[in-house]
Amino acid sequence: MTIQRPKGTQDLLPGPIGKWHHLEEIIRSVCREYGYEEIRTPIFEATELFQRGVGETTDIVNKEMYTFPDKADRSLTLRPEGTASVCRAYVEDKLYAQAQPVKLYYVGPMFRYEKPQSGRYRQFHQFGVEVLGADKPVVDAEVISLVWDLYRRLGLRDLEVHINSVGCPTCRAEHRRRLRDFLAPRRGELCRDCQERYERNPLRILDCKNPVCQEVSRGAPTTADTLCEDCREHFGEVQEFLTAAGVTYRPDPRLVRGLDYYRRTAFEIMVEEIGAQSAICGGGRYDGLVEEIGGPPTPAIGFAMGLERVLAALELQQNLQDREHGPFAVVVALGKEAQRQGFSLLSSLRQAGVPSGMDLLGRGLKAQLKQADRQGARLALILGDEELKRQVAILRDLTLGEQAEIAWPDILTTVSAKYKEEEEK
Incomplete structure (x- = not known):
């Protein structure tokens, strides 16, 4: 019986993985320009971190985490998201003692046990930004502007930034009271999850995708109805800064996000082409999270995006191409001595920074040239017994179909110059 990969995972193969490299290169470039530094945290953490950090009322903690005991019977969890881990590192590694704010980003795999669907996997990859x-x-405006700029550089179209303020603990208490009063007469119609949320976190009922719950909560009080003066002023200034940065946004009073730790600003970026679950990025402010996991009171904001979702959106907009590059030059060696000399030349080309390859199966001239063309090589350096005697190689331009002899001492400088010229185009 053939062993297959686990459900909800994928193999990222040579060729298509070039799309991932392209996306990750742009991510790192944008973060560098905005002054964000990379952080890498463990793939598994103490389960309590996510229970306290993500929130025990969330679907992530209640239904989706991969949790297991280790050999010392400690409960560990494969990270389902990145923010809690970054906050734990901020506290444990005393990043709060550095000059503030600390601006961080991460790229890596996350794990959630949920139903696989288009652009969603049980092992998926996230890019996230956190400012603490x-x-x-x-x-808040800079964080939203960063992701808006990233999508612009990727070429994504028809984007909508939805923003809201979910308030602070002071004004959230009044909203919670009003929301419960509104929902109480029809509480029994809510789904099982929302009946539990009614007691623990009724705000999340507004985020439920169940059509019945959406109908029951239609017309419910929103956070916009109960914002305190400080939160209202904060939200107004965020919008002013976004307008100044040229970011197109839409206030959305029903936007609450799916995690318990959000305060004040919450946002999502939507693109309709990828179906009902159209959000390709979400985030917001979480000023109480660092304190919740044992650190000092620390204001913070961030976002996360699933890379699979972004790639799916790019593909649907026909703005995604395989970008993995093959060798620029291929050494075509015919005969044992030519292979030895060719391998030496290959090593020199690689050390000079020229992506280069060579046939490893001892095939004939025609087969080697065919393989070089399939790999997208620009140049072929052909070596046989006759060329070795005269200390030359045949330099063939596979794009133009032209060829010429080149003296052995001139090969490295000539090929390097052509590669540099190609890179500068």
């Missing part, structure tokens, strides 16, 4: 140690509205 700053509470000003301009920080």
Whole structure:
């Protein structure tokens, strides 16, 4: 019986993985320009971190985490998201003692046991940004502007930024009271999850995708109805900064996000082509999370996006191409001595920074040239007994179909110059 990969996972193969490299290169470039530094946290953490950090009322903690005991019977969980881990590192590694704010980003695999569907996997990959140690509205606007800029550079079209303020603990208490009063007469019609949320976190009922719950909550009080003056002023300034940055946004009073730790600004970026679950990025402010996991009171904001979802959106908009590059030059060696000399030349080309390859199966001239063309090589350096005697190689341009002899001492400088010229185009 053939062993297959687990359900909800995928193999990222040579060729198509070039799309991932392209996306990750742009991510790192944008983060560098915005002054964000990379952080890498463990793939598994103490289960309590996510129970306290993500929230025990969330679907992630209640239904989707991969949790297991280790050999010392400690409960560990494969990370389902990145924010809690970054906050744990901020506390444990005393990043709060550095100059504030601390601006971080991460790229890596996450794990959730949920139903696989288009663009969603049980092992998936996230890019996320976290800014810790700053509470000003301009920080919220910078975080949203960063992801907006990233999507613009990727070529994504028809984007919508939805923003809301979910308030602070002070004004959230009044909203919770009003929301419960509104829902109480029809509480029995809510789905089982929302009946539990009614007691523990009724705000999340507004985020439920169940059509019945959406109908029951239609017309319910929103956070916009109960924002305190400070939260209202903060949200207004965020919008002013977004307008100044040229970011197109839409206030959405029903946007609450699916995690318990959000306060004040919450946002999602939508693209309709990828179906009903159209969000390709979500985030917001979580000023109480660092304190919740044992750190000092720390304002913070961030976002996360699933890379599979972004790639799916790019593909649906026909703005995604295989970008993995093959060798620029291929050494075509015919005969044992030519193979030895050719391998030496291959090593020199690689050390000079020229992507180069060579046939490893001892095939004939025609087969080697065919393989070089299939790999997308620009140049072929042909070596046989006759060329070795005269200390030359045949330099064939596989794109133009032209060829010429080149003296052995000139090969490295000539090929390097052509590669540099190609890279500068």
